[in-house]
Amino acid sequence: MLDPDRQRKLEELFQVAVTVPGAELPAFFARHCAGDDELRRELQSLLDHDEDTRDFLQSPVVESPVSLPAGDSTADETTFLLRHSIPERVGRYHVLDKIGAGGMGAVYLAEQQRPVRRRVALKIVRAEMDGERVLERFEHERQTLAMMDHPGIAGILDAGTTNSGRPFFVMEYVPGESITDHCELHRARLDERVALLAKVCDAVQHAHQKGIVHRDLKPSNVIVAERDGAPEPKVIDFGIAASVGSRRHLGSGAGADAIGTLHYMAPEQADPANLDVDTRADVWSLGVLAYELLVGVLPFRTEGLRGKSSEEARRVLAEQALLPPSERAAALPSHEAEPLARARRLSRRRWIRALSGDLDAIVARAMARDRRERYASASELAADLRRYLALEPVAAGRDTLAGRVSRYVRRHRVGVLSGGLVALAVVAAAATSSWLMLEARANERLARHAMREAVHSKEQAEGDRRLAERAFRQADAVRRFLLETISLADPRMSLDPDMKLETVLDLAGEHVGEDFRDDPEGEASLRHALGRAFHSIGEPAYAELHLRRALQLREGLLSTPLEELHATTRLLAQVYLESDGRDARPTLRQAARLAVELVARSDPDLAADLEPLVATDLVAVPDAELRARLADLRERLRRVPGRADAPAAAPASPPGADEAAAGSALGSAQRLAAADVLDHAARVLGDRRGRAVGVDLLDAALELRTAELLAVDLELADTRGRLADLLVEHGDPERAEALARSSIFAYERVLPPDHFRVQLARSRLGGALAAAGRGDRAHAVLTDSHASIVAARGPFSPAAAEAAARLVRYLDGAGPAASANAPRATLDRSASANALRSERDRDARADALRPELAAALARVRNAPARWPCRRAAFGADLAPLVEALDRLDELRRTPGEDASDPAELSAAFAAVLEARRAHLPADAPLAALVARALVDLLPGRPEAPAATRCDVAREVVDVLGERAAELPELVAEALLELAADPAEEARREERLRRALSVMRDARGPLDRSSLWVESRLARSLWARGRHAEVEASLVDTWLACRDELGVSHEHCALALTTLRDHFADAGRPGDLAPYLREHLEGRIAEDVNAERLRALAWYALRPASFDPAVVELALLAGRRADALTGVASWHVPAALLRLGRPAEADDALAAVRPTDDPREWAFRGLVSAARGRPAEARGALARLEAEPVGPTLGPLVAEVRAAVGAERR
């Protein structure tokens, strides 16, 4: 026998060998079994047996494969559960076997002896049903049932009662599996599933035409059998539900069976008070069936339904919003989603993509809660399913351009398809469009000319006038085409966003101004489209430019429809939200006002209710009253016809009656506008009010958006994301997680995966995971998404700050183990950008980060292609300046990016500066544009000499200095750059003071940036020996922070850090004690933030001797933190050591799990030394010395060194 090692080798070789072609086997053996004949023999014999094991063990001792009863078992999954035993004979039928059990009773395979001998299916209805009544009804329907004659319907042959009085039905016996089992077992592709379902619809339609509603369509009632090798579905049980009574079997407590049935039941059918159930109820069930076939899970969640009354169960189901199949597929955890995708022979991504669009729309239409919005018949559903298969536009939902493009791509895909085709289409469209533009303009001129002619010379023939009109129409068509092209380039619309988008947009952007000189409406539409496109690809500067112009144009035109004005305003507000240093609030409020106006047009009352949500004085309304008002409003919105369940009409009322009652139906645009208002209110109130209010508002908005058939857009994703955030804090991490997942998917569908908005959504997911206690996943997601955002947008961008806040919050809660694993760099950047900036001056590790930081800064500032966008603003008289900037821009665009020659670069910058001075005064608006362009172009060039940087900074100060309030960060940065210039040290203080006043004026003295600038100023003054002055000012700032923000505010902690560094520099670290004491006391009293507690404790532990009273506090803080996290950290033993209690410290250290925090090693070394274990202390020192240790740790390392040295002596 082989030893275990060789046994393993044997297995591995076997796995490979089975894939090796026979001819190559000898070589394989020679290579892998050389010198081991036994192994070779074993392998050979196993391979021989592998050949002839085709049947061996292939089928188990049992016949049919079964599925495991899953966690949430419904009737269909438990059909194998043989609840009742088998009767021998029922009527004239000989029972052979039990083949299933369903909601109404058990099904048996039986044999009919007379008049013909055949096998039939026999269904015995459950005992508690009234047999006589059932039979009566059946007799009533018998004639109609007999009229059904369709290959897709299993006919009912007979009915009767058993000896014990239970009714039974006899049906054609259809061997096969349920439609869902069939598709999963055969790994049917999506189109095969759709085709199968279309056949089911045909059968159902046949019955509908005979006036028979099935009422109980579900997978177990649709049996699929192979006929001539092709799967053919057959609907069974037609007429039974109607005979038994549609809801009778739901009467007593909803068991698994009843719930299983309830799933497929249309809302109006499930309502016991409603007697009016028509064929559209079957359409709903077909929709559920479609959902299940496509996604593999039921559309609504069923957890917790078991044991509830059917009334409750119905309500729970009715309250759930329908998640489109693609989103549901995206929201599934991967261990569920992966096998489902595989069973459809698709990758997960392709699966989701295939579902989105037409299939989403078809399911949404079939499953509209209001049956008037459903397909009117099964045949309409079938037709749409077949249109999908034929790649034609489906009737469901709008026919979007995206749909047409995607169909075009699907139709023309031959063999391999990559994103390239789409990119190609976009580029081709762009090229064509500029040609068509010229054509259109020519046509337009021609048309105008012809029209004038027609007016002037009466004798012009009628035909010529038609020609003119046609030319006009053509021009318009071309304009539309171009608009579509732009929309096509918009990644919300196209399938595969590509870098080449920029080309398209640049091209379009350059033409807009001139080509639409006499067509402000056209220009506005085009600029709006461009703005949206730029916004979507994350180019806020570009987007802002176009949108502001579009808004200006639209506001100036009386003819602008309200919808357009609103759309542009809200988009601009969105762009502001994502831009640095922009106040989006006024624009947001304006957008909300317009939204109210929009609603007012169809429903003034509703608008009046929405109105207060726009006003800021709402903040004064008490929470309880506000929530009550919201509940009212939400109820009203639900009742707005066209959404929610339609009121059950009396059976007698003519079909048109309920439609007529609809009255003030809100259109799609208005509904989304109302959602906008709610979003806005949540944003305004969210910061100042209880979270419950925010959750209410966003929930209501989400409901409105979800109600829209195709509301799978970014707005919906935004609302979902924000609601997810609130829910995390509101204690519902599970729902938050689901919302976050679906929003990720929505973003991913239109944006590249590393886009910051996708990553921001992932960060939200991380927050939800952390709140749900799934730290391992959360850690990875949060760290990863933050890093991606920093890479894409820079560490100071609003998005990075948001992601960082979540990461820090998680790390705070997760304890030292998690923090230790987080890369130091991430932590530094996360904690605050400013903290890093001040750190980097004195910490060796932060020093190493500097190039990375510079590059990140460059990326965020240097949105590519900003200059070409601004270029259009310069007239021909400024050609030399434009040329100089172009030259600089070309250098930036040089392939290989970082390879440009510093001298060349300097010269290019100098040329621009010179040209500016020659052609423009410093206070010209265009000069400001040049300055901004320079700043944009600079950070990407780390090789630019310091002198050039100073030149640019000087230019910024010269040109923008007077208007510093607009761009305070830009000016302050420039001043700091200049202050760092050693050549002008004399002006350093003046510049720093000016930077400080710029920041203080713009952001207030306690702003993060202001505090940072102040710390720089303090260091500068310190270096000049003005210690007393520095100290006084730092203490003043700290006091101001404490008094105005409170001692636990982050900015106050920042001020304390500056103070700490100051005292350390001054060689009096102990003087920090009174300030630190306040922080520690405040934190211990009110905070539950372990990481902060430890950070403060560290301040007291760093110096070898510190006010013992404060060290006592640090000990307390450390203990508190340990209790909070449940993990012992080194802070407690360190504090004990500092308090002169080394024995206790030693004991405490034993409970601390080793981390890679060098501070921990240092204290281990110190304790070991104090306890007389020099070898251990030396070990710690060696480890410390192997690390790059910055000045922050320097004194501590020196302390260890001294302690070890003392031992030696």
Added chain:
Amino acid sequence: MSSASSDPEPDPRLVSRVLEAVPQDEGRSAAEFLPLVYDELRRLARSRLAKIGPGQTLQATALVHEAWLRVVGDEDPGWQGRAHFFGAAAQAMRNILVEQYRSKSRRKRDAKRIELQEEELEGITRSPTDVLLLDEALNRLEARDRFKARLVMLRFFTGLSMPASAEILGVPLTRVEREWRFTRAWLQREVEGIRLP
């Protein structure tokens, strides 16, 4: 006409009691679970076998699932519970079948060489596989690699699919698929070795 009354109702608390009682240690829990499942299966098999006519087969699947219903009931016991159940059921099915075959073949002849005639197997299984030989080969496999033996038992004696087996065994599907192919070849060779001494 119903024989339902002769079947005692399953004790609804049985499963929770058993599942609570079984400790985390898997070997022990299967052992404790086994008698319960085993008794149930044997009782069911006997009553079914008595009832079926010639030419018909007994669906062992149905047996297992009926046992499932009786032992576990409506509540889903979770992964742990499913794993215990199917592990025990596979072992029980194996024992029951081997026992049945043994008694039949013993009645037929007292020869040392075990040889079964196909028609005798009807009523239990249609599978041509020689259950007794397989049992012997499985014993050998168990001695070498318990994981593989468990996989075979789950697949063959309870009819679980590959994905279901993977779930029960708590390993990725790919591993099960890989192991299955190797194990089949290995067992096949072993069975031949027993048949042709």
